[in-house]
Amino acid sequence: MSKILDILKNMLKIGRRGLKEEMEQGAWNAPLSNSLETNEDTISNAFGHSGDLVLRRLRLGSAHKHEILLVYIDGLVDNNLISTAVIKGILSSSKRVSLGSPIDFLQEQMILAGSVKRVSDLMEVLGGISTGHCVVLVEDYCEALVCGVQGAEHRGIQEPTTEVVVRGPKEGFTEVLRINTAMLRRKIGSPRLWFEEREVGTISKTKVSIAYIKGVASQSIVEEVRRRIERITTDTINESGQLEEYIEDAPLSPFPTLIRTERPDRVAGELMEGRVAILTNGTPFALILPATFSMYLTASEDYYERYTVGSALRFLRLITFFLSLTFPSIYVAITTFHQEMLPTSLVLAIAAQREGVPFPAVVEALLMEVAFEILREAGVRLPMVIGPAISIVGVLILGQAAVEASLVSSAMIIVVAVTAIASFTTPIYSLGISVRLLRFPLIILASTLGLFGVFVGLFMLLIHLCSLRSFGVPYLEPLAPVVFSDFKDVMIRAPWWAMDTRPGLIWTERPTLQEKQLKPRPPKAPRKRRKGE
Amino acid sequence: MQLEKGRISGRQMMALIILGRIVSIMITFPLITGLSPVQDAWLAGLVSLAVAIPFLLWIIKLAEWFPDKTIIEYAIEALGPFFGRIIGAAVLSYLIWDIVVATRSIGDSLTVAIMPDTPILVFIIVLLAIAANAARCGLEVFSRMGENSLFVVLAFVLLIWVLPYEKTDFLRLKPVLSQGPLWLIRPSISSFSFYTELIVLGLIVPYLNKRDEALKYSLLGLLISGVILVVFAILVVAVFGPTANGLTMPPYSLTRMITIARFFERVEAISMGVWLLSSGINLATLLWATAIGLAQIFNLKGYRFLVYPIAALAVPLSVVAFESIVELERFLEYDMWGYLSIIMVLVILLPLTAAWLFRRLRSDA
Numbered sequence: 017m018s019k020i021l022d023i024l025k026n027m028l029k030i031g032r033r034g035l036k037e038e039m040e041q042g043a044w045n046a047p048l049s050n051s052l053e054t055n056e057d058t059i060s061n062a063f064g065h066s067g068d069l070v071l072r073r074l075r076l077g078s079a080h081k082h083e084i085l086l087v088y089i090d091g092l093v094d095n096n097l098i099s100t101a102v103i104k105g106i107l108s109s110s111k112r113v114s115l116g117s118p119i120d121f122l123q124e125q126m127i128l129a130g131s132v133k134r135v136s137d138l139m140e141v142l143g144g145i146s147t148g149h150c151v152v153l154v155e156d157y158c159e160a161l162v163c164g165v166q167g168a169e170h171r172g173i174q175e176p177t178t179e180v181v182v183r184g185p186k187e188g189f190t191e192v193l194r195i196n197t198a199m200l201r202r203k204i205g206s207p208r209l210w211f212e213e214r215e216v217g218t219i220s221k222t223k224v225s226i227a228y229i230k231g232v233a234s235q236s237i238v239e240e241v242r243r244r245i246e247r248i249t250t251d252t253i254n255e256s257g258q259l260e261e262y263i264e265d266a267p268l269s270p271f272p273t274l275i276r277t278e279r280p281d282r283v284a285g286e287l288m289e290g291r292v293a294i295l296t297n298g299t300p301f302a303l304i305l306p307a308t309f310s311m312y313l314t315a316s317e318d319y320y321e322r323y324t325v326g327s328a329l330r331f332l333r334l335i336t337f338f339l340s341l342t343f344p345s346i347y348v349a350i351t352t353f354h355q356e357m358l359p360t361s362l363v364l365a366i367a368a369q370r371e372g373v374p375f376p377a378v379v380e381a382l383l384m385e386v387a388f389e390i391l392r393e394a395g396v397r398l399p400m401v402i403g404p405a406i407s408i409v410g411v412l413i414l415g416q417a418a419v420e421a422s423l424v425s426s427a428m429i430i431v432v433a434v435t436a437i438a439s440f441t442t443p444i445y446s447l448g449i450s451v452r453l454l455r456f457p458l459i460i461l462a463s464t465l466g467l468f469g470v471f472v473g474l475f476m477l478l479i480h481l482c483s484l485r486s487f488g489v490p491y492l493e494p495l496a497p498v499v500f501s502d503f504k505d506v507m508i509r510a511p512w513w514a515m516d517t518r519p520g521l522i523w524t525e526r527p528t529l530q531e532k533q534l535k536p537r538p539p540k541a542p543r544k545r546r547k548g549e
Numbered sequence: 550m551q552l553e554k555g556r557i558s559g560r561q562m563m564a565l566i567i568l569g570r571i572v573s574i575m576i577t578f579p580l581i582t583g584l585s586p587v588q589d590a591w592l593a594g595l596v597s598l599a600v601a602i603p604f605l606l607w608i609i610k611l612a613e614w615f616p617d618k619t620i621i622e623y624a625i626e627a628l629g630p631f632f633g634r635i636i637g638a639a640v641l642s643y644l645i646w647d648i649v650v651a652t653r654s655i656g657d658s659l660t661v662a663i664m665p666d667t668p669i670l671v672f673i674i675v676l677l678a679i680a681a682n683a684a685r686c687g688l689e690v691f692s693r694m695g696e697n698s699l700f701v702v703l704a705f706v707l708l709i710w711v712l713p714y715e716k717t718d719f720l721r722l723k724p725v726l727s728q729g730p731l732w733l734i735r736p737s738i739s740s741f742s743f744y745t746e747l748i749v750l751g752l753i754v755p756y757l758n759k760r761d762e763a764l765k766y767s768l769l770g771l772l773i774s775g776v777i778l779v780v781f782a783i784l785v786v787a788v789f790g791p792t793a794n795g796l797t798m799p800p801y802s803l804t805r806m807i808t809i810a811r812f813f814e815r816v817e818a819i820s821m822g823v824w825l826l827s828s829g830i831n832l833a834t835l836l837w838a839t840a841i842g843l844a845q846i847f848n849l850k851g852y853r854f855l856v857y858p859i860a861a862l863a864v865p866l867s868v869v870a871f872e873s874i875v876e877l878e879r880f881l882e883y884d885m886w887g888y889l890s891i892i893m894v895l896v897i898l899l900p901l902t903a904a905w906l907f908r909r910l911r912s913d914a
Contacts, residue, residue, distance in 0.1 A: 465667075467822075476682065479682065482686070482690045490693065496696055
């Protein structure tokens with residue numbers, strides 16, 4: 017009876033705890049054996065005799081009495097380092113191995129790699145091998161050395177492709193977590209920059225790093241991030257977008273509640289404001305949180321250009337955001353229901369264009385919007401070489417020919433084009449995608465209820481935005497609830513010398529950014545006039 | 550047991566007050582329509598504002614005498630479970646009636662002004678649906694939205710104050726008090742009904758995050774909305790002259806007067822957005838308050854599930870309550886609404902105050 021209960025308990029346990037225990041604590045949860053032969057077999061079996069697994073036998077000591085096994089994965093390690101720091105060290109040891117254990121001898125005197133860890137657990141050995149370490153095993157000893165000789169090939173630091181700036185740093189994150197953290201360290205030269213690393217994904221074991229500045233970021237938000245990341249018990253995390261879906265506040269909302277960026281300068285800037293970043297190994301996209309809506313309309317260049325330019329650009333982006341969301345629907349509403357709103361000559365012009373068009377404005381709008389979305393998607397997926405072909409097809413067929421064939425009016429082409437161009441000004445791509453989707457329900461509302469429908473749609477949207485939170489911080493933060501002191505960095509970008517405080521509602525532990533009165537002034541005492549001046 | 554976990558700031562409450570007032574100014578404006586002589590409307594507005602201030606103080610004081618409790622809860626506490634619930638029911642019936650009037654007036658205005666061929670039922674259903682949706686999101690969410698909508702709405706109000714400047718002539722406000730000062734009483738009563746809706750504050754004040762801000766911000770909200778009322782009363786007459794009382798929607802007509810350089814015309818389409826924004830939030834507030842009140846009367850554990858049924862109830866009520874916008878406006882003028890509101894408010898507030906005084910005397914003795 018009790019046996020059955022135990023089995024049931026175990027089943028429940030597996031069900032509840034997920035795959036973690038089942039996968040890992042099964043076959044491999046064993047100590048190392050002291051026979052080199054057995055260990056070799058176990059490791060090689062664990063990797064399924066994969067072709068990239070290198071097992072090499074060496075002998076140590078003057079009498080070559082200690083047999084040694086080197087295990088690493090080809091391609092994950094730095095081959096140079098393997099030969100100079102490990103193999104050379106072992107082979108050139110003409111000295112007698114002291115009376116102590118050869119493991120101590122190897123660890124303390126022979127292996128020249130930066131980090132050497134001594135383990136006795138099979139799991140740790142296997143983990144070390146798959147993360148690019150070189151494992152050294154010795155006959156008759158049930159311990160192993162895990163040496164850090166990682167050096168896989170990777171893409172170098174390049175200019176970020178999704179967020180381009182005219183002025184500002186040109187480097188972007190890469191796929192390697194270590195390089196990314198180093199790039200942040202280079203920007204913030206203080207030990208206060210903390211990286212908390214976690215492994216997420218029971219099989220993929222993706223390294224995820226929570227970055228924040230101790231003493232600036234709110235500890236409650238950091239704690240919340242930790243909690244949300246630790247509850248992920250999936251098998252794999254491939255990209256930060258996947259991580260985002262496990263930790264965001266409003267999983268069903270069309271709006272993203274985390275910022276993704278591949279610019280280290282942006283991440284550094286947001287960290288300095290008291291936010292938290294999550295870096296994921298294997299992707300150049302970092303996540304920033306808590307995110308507020310205004311951050312999506314902010315490019316890092318706003319902070320580098322002079323503040324008048326920055327503010328004007330902010331304003332422009334706000335307008336283009338509304339345009340890209342509502343322009344087609346307003347056009348449909350006005351041409352269908354409220355023609356009287358336009359100046360007479362314009363109404364006549366539009367009516368003349370629409371004369372031969374067989375569809376109502378809404379069909380026309382949906383048609384062109386969908387056509388444009390297809391074009392855009394094709395442009396992204398296309399191999400570089402055929403790029404020009406698609407633009408010719410797009411321009412000639414969807415533009416000129418469609419108008420000449422009276423399928424659509426040229427006014428509609430203009431509307432769709434303006435909307436499309438406006439939507440490209442959104443600096444954070446993920447918001448742009450959401451807006452793309454939201455346009456369609458608005459067009460349908462406009463075609464049924466006119467401007468009233470558009471306003472109803474916007475009202476619902478606004479209520480939804482007001483109800484969103486990102487890690488506890490209201491999404492529309494300085495606008496709703498209204499925080500006047502944070503207006504300095506929303507629609508306008510205040511000059512740097514006027515940004516004395518960090519944003520208020522993200523509960524930063526260090527509210528002041530700088531001293532007041534940093535505004536540059538000409539020297540007070542007038543310079544003595546020289547002769548001739 | 551706390552039904553609503555959200556807390557709002559004093560400024561957000563102020564926004565709710567102002568938006569609620571702006572709805573009835575911008576749409577039906579009962580003070581102006583049908584008033585004769587209309588030149589003195591702004592004086593009546595001032596008088597009613599002066600009366601509204603002690604009324605507001607009364608509501609806030611009641612809330613302070615029974616801290617952390619809504620008007621329904623303290624009615625039950627002060628008057629016992631039976632009479633307390635009757636008073637609570639009076640509050641709720643007033644609120645539901647208010648929802649009906651507000652819905653109907655915006656629905657009528659939309660039909661008359663913007664889309665005459667659309668049946669009013671469409672507007673009523675859509676409006677109550679989005680307002681109920683907002684109310685379900687909780688007090689915090691729609692008052693946050695109210696706070697930032699207030700900027701848009703006030704900016705628009707300023708726009709329609711300033712832009713018809715070509716057509717204003719303040720001499721049209723003469724003669725002042727042609728019927729003698731006693732004449733002001735009737736329009737002041739009808740205009741006072743404009744403030745009695747503030748009884749809803751009895752349900753909002755306990756959810757402020759800083760209780761001591763209640764008086765300051767509600768008074769500020771009252772004054773701002775009073776000023777808006779008076780300025781509109783002046784401007785409408787200054788633009789349209791003595792015939793202003795024949796307009797169905799005076800501020801809307803004022804908006805239609807705006808024309809700049811023959812290009813910037815027909816801004817009244819924007820006024821539809823402002824109507825929708827302010828009345829959506831106003832309706833959300835009222836629906837939320839009714840749901841909270843109902844939940845407290847019946848000791849329910851939640852209120853959100855009540856919002857849609859209440860809104861659904863308001864749909865047929867606001868369709869059948871009035872024949873047309875004319876009947877609605879007559880009702881809102883001095884036929885009934887003013888007296889009804891005042892009686893209702895007295896029925897609600899007097900027993901509560903008496904109970905408090907009685908208690909106080911007993912505890913002193």
